Structure formats: C-alpha cells, structure tokens
Amino acid sequence: MTNTGNNFDGNVTIQNAGGISVNDNATFIRNGGANTFKLLIQGIGSSMNVNLDMIWDINSGTEANNELTINDNGTLTVQEDLKLDYSGGMKIMAQLNNTATLNVLKDILFIATADNLVELKLNNSAVLNIGRFFVRGTPKYGLLNCNAASKVVYNGNKYIQVFADTAGSGTGDVFSYMNVQLNNSRPTIPQVTMAGSARIHGILTLTDGVLQTTNSNKIYMRPASSMTAGSNASFIQGPATYSVNTVSSITNVYQVGQNNQLHQVDLTIDQTTNTETEYTVEAIESPAEDFGYSLPGTIDLVSKVRHYSITQSLGTALDDAKIKIYYVPDDGVSDVPNLAVVKDDGASNWIDLSGTGSGSPSGSIISGSFTSFSKFALGNKSGGGNPLPICLLHFSANENNSQVDLSWSTASEINNNYFTVEKSRDAVDFEFVIDVPGAGTSNQTLYYSDIDLGPYRGLSYYRLKQTDYDGSFRYSDLVIVKIKEGGNDEVYFSVQPNPATDVMEVIFGGEIRGKNAPLISEYSGKIFIFDAQAKLIYEKELGSSFTKLGVNLTYFNQGIYFVTLISNDKLYKAKFVKE
Structure with a gap:
C-alpha cells in the first residue's frame, strides 16, 4: 500500500473474524499526505498472515501517525522480518491492545533517525512472539514499551536468540519489559544470549532454554518482580x-x-x-x-x-x-x-x-x-x-586429522559403573560410539580418553553419558565438532578497504587452504548498512554462493557507516568511513 503524497486515507481494516494472507512481502509506503495511514486488525478470529516480510517504509507526511494496531484477540503473523523503517514524516506506532498477538518468526528491525519516531507498544494482556533478534542501528533508536500484563516471548526452536538490552539511544529511546517468557527449544545451549543488560518489571517465566548472562550483560529484576517455572531445561547460566x-x-x-x-x-x-x-x-x-x-x-x-x-x-x-x-x-x-x-x-x-x-x-x-x-x-x-563429590570435571571432543579425539576427567566417583560416548547429526537423535568402564568409587582425579575413528562430516554433536550401578545416569553438555567437507562452516566477516571511496567490499564466507570459500546453504546471511543517524541505507540477502559483495558507494555521503550482518544465528558488526 502506497501513499504517494496525496491527502487520502490509507487504511486497511480486518475485523469480524476476517482474514488476509499475503504470499509475498506486505509493504506500506508513505511519501507524504496529512491523512491517516493505518493497518487495523481487531475482533475475535481476525488475522493477517504475511509469508515473507512486513515493511513499513515511511519517508514523509504530516499530522496523522502511521499506525499498526491489533485489538481484542486479533493476530498478525509475519513469517520472516517486521521492518519499521522511518526516514521522515510522522511517527511509526505499532500497538497491541487487549489480548492481541503479534508473531514475528525472524527479526524485528527498528530504523529511525532520532528518538520517539518508531515505537512498539504492548498493552493489557497482549503478547509478542519473536523468533530471532531485535535489530537496532547505532544509536539504538526505537522504543519497546510494555505495560500491564503484556508479555514478550523469545520463542523458537531453530535460532540462537539475543535478548535485547534495555539501554537504547542514550537520549530517550529504551526497551521497557514487563513480563518476559523464555521458550526456545533449540537443542544446543545456551539458547539465548544477552545483547546487554535488561530490566524486567514483572515476571520472567523460564519455560524452555538456557539464558546466558555475564557480569556486564545480565538480567535485572526490578522491585516486586519475580522468576518462575525454572527447571533443568530452562535457567539463567x-x-x-x-x-x-x-x-x-x-x-x-x-x-x-x-x-x-x-x-x-x-x-x-x-x-x-x-x-x-x-x-x-x-x-x-x-x-x-x-x-x-x-x-x-x-x-x-x-x-x-x-x-x-x-x-x-x-x-x-x-x-x-x-x-x-x-x-x-x-x-x-x-x-x-x-x-x-x-x-x-x-x-x-x-x-x-x-x-x-x-x-x-x-x-x-x-x-x-x-x-x-x-x-x-x-x-x-x-x-x-x-x-x-564431583563426578565430571570436563568432557571434550576435538577433530584431529578427520578423527575425533575424546577425553574427560572425574574426581571422587561414587558407584560409577561406566561411561558412554554418543554422537548426533542434529543434537536430537544420538547413536552409540563407545563404552568405557568407570572406576566405581574413587577419591582421586581420574582421566579417560578414546578416539572416534568414524565421525560424521560437517557439523555434529557429542555427549558423555555416565551410568551408576543402580542404572541412574546423567549427561554432559553437548560438544560441537566441525569437520569440513567441500564447503566451510566458520563465518569470516570483514569490510575493506577502510576508509573507502568508490567501492567497499564485504567479505563473507569461510576459509579452505587459505582461500575464501562459499558457505554451505544453512549459513546464508543478510546485510544492512546504516548511516551515523541510524538510517538504513542498504540491505541485501547473501546466499550460500557469496564469498564477497561489492557495495557501490557513489551515492553515499561522506561520513561514518555501520554494517550489520545476520548469519549463522549470530550478529556481526563493523564500521567503515566513506571519504
């Protein structure tokens, strides 16, 4: 939907259990005008599904804000990214009320040039499910405003997620969480890491997935807040x-x-x-x-x-x-x-x-x-x-000339019958590698080692199972092993030359025998370039055939730019200067 600058109402309303399904991107572009520009989903059973991205591209306009509103128990599902892109005109306001639900299966991008121009607001008992990242530029413009019983759910089973920090632009925009639920069932841990420190004013519900924190990037529970539902499957590490x-x-x-x-x-x-x-x-x-x-x-x-x-x-x-x-x-x-x-x-x-x-x-x-x-x-x-006592001190699995060296150590074993090493291609279904007898009961540190002569090619997962005489057992953490086959697994990311004048190259791939090589398909990526005011200047999908990408800087103004790459479930960032 595009408003080219004329003063007409640009409204889409879905109500009375109505539904709209968009097989491609759903794009809302406003280039001017003073009238309303709005998507409204309301009423029991009313919904919209977008198979790719939903994009709000706001360049100009006066008086009326640009509004994405979901009321009652209406639902909006975006199968890939939700992009709220402001470069001029009136504010982008996305608001969920009552028991509304917004599902974004990948990223939510906040793109703005100043404070209070892009906002996502959750009221009442509204729920936001996000499948991967919140992406903000530099400075971190964009508001997340959560009230009452509203909830943000880090929800997925495929991607390692990054918990967005509370700190924003430093001049006004912040992420304010009320209730948060962790529900990421990806097999390897941690399932969620921290982008910075985040403050929670309500309840943190630990349903599934481990949240990794550090001394500088951690969870702050505000007065009268609480954690609940923690288990061996979900806790703060x-x-x-x-x-x-x-x-x-x-x-x-x-x-x-x-x-x-x-x-x-x-x-x-x-x-x-x-x-x-x-x-x-x-x-x-x-x-x-x-x-x-x-x-x-x-x-x-x-x-x-x-x-x-x-x-x-x-x-x-x-x-x-x-x-x-x-x-x-x-x-x-x-x-x-x-x-x-x-x-x-x-x-x-x-x-x-x-x-x-x-x-x-x-x-x-x-x-x-x-x-x-x-x-x-x-x-x-x-x-x-x-x-x-302690049972397991460490367990490691390391590639060595197309074999995998296995080692572990214990101290003060009690009733330890035997160890089993297992491996998996997907961290879900495991198969037997080898059994090694335990020491029964011991009060000294013991060391064990063995070799897997037939490891999987590519990415695989190893774990150690320790079984007592009474049949009870426990597992170690998973250890990831990568054995290259044709393509590569490690992501290399660089920007050059820096400073740049006419063309800047983004190097993206892996290394085989000292040369850059394409990534396997599961490690494709997406690149964004922001200017110093956090305005999105350039974006492109990077498929598995890419090793480097040339960006024409002819139309870039002189100044500092920030490059963000999303690949392999991770964020990579770099900065360059256009002369």
Missing part, C-alpha cells in the same frame, strides 16, 4: 540480579544454574532502610575446596563440585539475610543432619552458617543468619558423612 527497596522481609528466587542443571537459590533479605539495593547471585561450577580456605573446627569438608557468588551493590545495611540452597544428586548429600552452609569471611576462612536440610540426595538447606555477602557453598560437619 550466569549472574542474575534483584533490586530490593523495602524494609519488609522479602525472599527472591534466583533460578540460576550451570551444565544442564538448575541450582536454585532463594535469598531472604531484611534491610534497615528502603534504599534500593541490588543483590546478585551466580551458581559457579568450580569446587569450593579449590580456594584452599581454612576450615572452622565444626566443618571438615566443603563442596568439591560448585560454589555460589552473592554480592550486594552499594545501598543499605542489612538487619539480616538467609540463603536457601537447593542441592541435587551430584552435590553428594547423603547425611542431611550433618549438612551445613558455609561462607567465606573475605580473609581466606570459611564460616559455618549451620543450617537445616531436607531430603537426600536432592533437597534444600536454609542457612543461619548473616549480614555480609561473599562466596557460599555446602559443607560437611565434622564427623559427618557427606562426600560432596
């Missing part, structure tokens, strides 16, 4: 933070974990004032005993498998705090009455916080009170019978 701004006792649930395992921690806080203070928890797969700290007389052993880091930002003093640690079989708890929680004192000493445990080999333990934060772990009281 890395640090997670809650903000507290009350003097009332409050317990926050941290659904953190590592290595295919949820290690939930509940932290109860009693602050002396209502000054907002942040508390960060991380489960770390590193033995507490490796710190070599001195043990108190009441403790003779600390965990050989993991510890927990808990920190407090500058804020208020504590009246009191307690921690509840949820332990699992590989924590090695067998003597609950003699289980304790320990923390370090900052001077290389463990402190006995005692605690009350429940259950074996799985259960939980609530510590005694403390007023400062540091490292925490499980401890065995003097004379107790908790071995607190």
Whole structure:
C-alpha cells in the first residue's frame, strides 16, 4: 500500500473474524499526505498472515501517525522480518491492545533517525512472539514499551536468540519489559544470549532454554518482580540480579544454574532502610575446596563440585539475610543432619552458617543468619558423612586429522559403573560410539580418553553419558565438532578497504587452504548498512554462493557507516568511513 503524497486515507481494516494472507512481502509506503495511514486488525478470529516480510517504509507526511494496531484477540503473523523503517514524516506506532498477538518468526528491525519516531507498544494482556533478534542501528533508536500484563516471548526452536538490552539511544529511546517468557527449544545451549543488560518489571517465566548472562550483560529484576517455572531445561547460566527497596522481609528466587542443571537459590533479605539495593547471585561450577580456605573446627569438608557468588551493590545495611540452597544428586548429600552452609569471611576462612536440610540426595538447606555477602557453598560437619563429590570435571571432543579425539576427567566417583560416548547429526537423535568402564568409587582425579575413528562430516554433536550401578545416569553438555567437507562452516566477516571511496567490499564466507570459500546453504546471511543517524541505507540477502559483495558507494555521503550482518544465528558488526 502506497501513499504517494496525496491527502487520502490509507487504511486497511480486518475485523469480524476476517482474514488476509499475503504470499509475498506486505509493504506500506508513505511519501507524504496529512491523512491517516493505518493497518487495523481487531475482533475475535481476525488475522493477517504475511509469508515473507512486513515493511513499513515511511519517508514523509504530516499530522496523522502511521499506525499498526491489533485489538481484542486479533493476530498478525509475519513469517520472516517486521521492518519499521522511518526516514521522515510522522511517527511509526505499532500497538497491541487487549489480548492481541503479534508473531514475528525472524527479526524485528527498528530504523529511525532520532528518538520517539518508531515505537512498539504492548498493552493489557497482549503478547509478542519473536523468533530471532531485535535489530537496532547505532544509536539504538526505537522504543519497546510494555505495560500491564503484556508479555514478550523469545520463542523458537531453530535460532540462537539475543535478548535485547534495555539501554537504547542514550537520549530517550529504551526497551521497557514487563513480563518476559523464555521458550526456545533449540537443542544446543545456551539458547539465548544477552545483547546487554535488561530490566524486567514483572515476571520472567523460564519455560524452555538456557539464558546466558555475564557480569556486564545480565538480567535485572526490578522491585516486586519475580522468576518462575525454572527447571533443568530452562535457567539463567550466569549472574542474575534483584533490586530490593523495602524494609519488609522479602525472599527472591534466583533460578540460576550451570551444565544442564538448575541450582536454585532463594535469598531472604531484611534491610534497615528502603534504599534500593541490588543483590546478585551466580551458581559457579568450580569446587569450593579449590580456594584452599581454612576450615572452622565444626566443618571438615566443603563442596568439591560448585560454589555460589552473592554480592550486594552499594545501598543499605542489612538487619539480616538467609540463603536457601537447593542441592541435587551430584552435590553428594547423603547425611542431611550433618549438612551445613558455609561462607567465606573475605580473609581466606570459611564460616559455618549451620543450617537445616531436607531430603537426600536432592533437597534444600536454609542457612543461619548473616549480614555480609561473599562466596557460599555446602559443607560437611565434622564427623559427618557427606562426600560432596564431583563426578565430571570436563568432557571434550576435538577433530584431529578427520578423527575425533575424546577425553574427560572425574574426581571422587561414587558407584560409577561406566561411561558412554554418543554422537548426533542434529543434537536430537544420538547413536552409540563407545563404552568405557568407570572406576566405581574413587577419591582421586581420574582421566579417560578414546578416539572416534568414524565421525560424521560437517557439523555434529557429542555427549558423555555416565551410568551408576543402580542404572541412574546423567549427561554432559553437548560438544560441537566441525569437520569440513567441500564447503566451510566458520563465518569470516570483514569490510575493506577502510576508509573507502568508490567501492567497499564485504567479505563473507569461510576459509579452505587459505582461500575464501562459499558457505554451505544453512549459513546464508543478510546485510544492512546504516548511516551515523541510524538510517538504513542498504540491505541485501547473501546466499550460500557469496564469498564477497561489492557495495557501490557513489551515492553515499561522506561520513561514518555501520554494517550489520545476520548469519549463522549470530550478529556481526563493523564500521567503515566513506571519504
């Protein structure tokens, strides 16, 4: 639909259970005019399906905004990208109300030249399902405004997704999340990574998929927010933070974990004032005993498998705090009455916080009170019978002259019958490679190795299965192995020359014997070039036959430009100067 600049109403309305299906791109172009320019989907059963991209290309116009509105329980499904592209005129406003649903199976692109010109707003109980990335230029113009019971769902089974950060342009535009659901069933972990730090004001529901965070890119749960539904299939791998701004006792649930395992921690806080203070928890797969700290007389052993880091930002003093640690079989708890929680004192000493445990080999333990934060772990009281073991220290699979070298190590095995190495082409269906006998029960580090003489060509996945005498078993993380065959798997991305004058080349492909080679079909990509005002200047699909792409810069103004490439489920970025 195009408004060439005349003053006519450009409206498309779908209602009364009506439906529209577009087999190609659905494009809305406005080059001027003062009248409304709108797509409205409303009413029970009303829907629109777009088989490729939906594009809003707004260049000029006055008075009336450009509106994409979904009301009631209307539904819009875009099978590929939703592009909100503003270069002039009135604001692009996409709004979901009531129980409306917007499904975008790939990317949502925000393209603008200043703040408050492109906005996606979720009201009431509206739901946005996104299958891959939010893409913003530099600066990060574009608003995501979530209210009430609305929800953003990172929803997919094919792509590794990137959780868009809250920070935007730095001058006004931000992403404001209310409720967020993680629902990515891609086989390899993590399924979702962070573009930066994100703040959630409502509920984070962990349904499926692991969210990888770091100290600089993490989840901040705002006061009165919560995490729910965590499991071994879905947790935060890395640090997670809650903000507290009350003097009332409050317990926050941290659904953190590592290595295919949820290690939930509940932290109860009693602050002396209502000054907002942040508390960060991380489960770390590193033995507490490796710190070599001195043990108190009441403790003779600390965990050989993991510890927990808990920190407090500058804020208020504590009246009191307690921690509840949820332990699992590989924590090695067998003597609950003699289980304790320990923390370090900052001077290389463990402190006995005692605690009350429940259950074996799985259960939980609530510590005694403390007023400062540091490292925490499980401890065995003097004379107790908790071995607190670790089973698997590492598992690796590495290509070596068209074979795959396998190695792993364990410490303090208990009732370990045997190991099985398995491999898969798709990380779903696995086949047997080899069995290796275990050591039964051992208190020393043991090393194992073997070779797969007949690996798959291309991309494959390996895992280690450890089976006890009683038949119970557990798996390691998946390890990816790539053996080249004809094409290549690694993505190489560069922009040259830089600075450039007439032509700039984007190099995109892999390397075979020192030469650039085309990518296999599953690693095709899409390139975008933005100017310094975040206006989209150029875009192109890159198929599997590309090794490099020449971009004619004749019509580019002098200045700085930003190149974004989406390929192999990842974002690649570069900057160049046009002279």
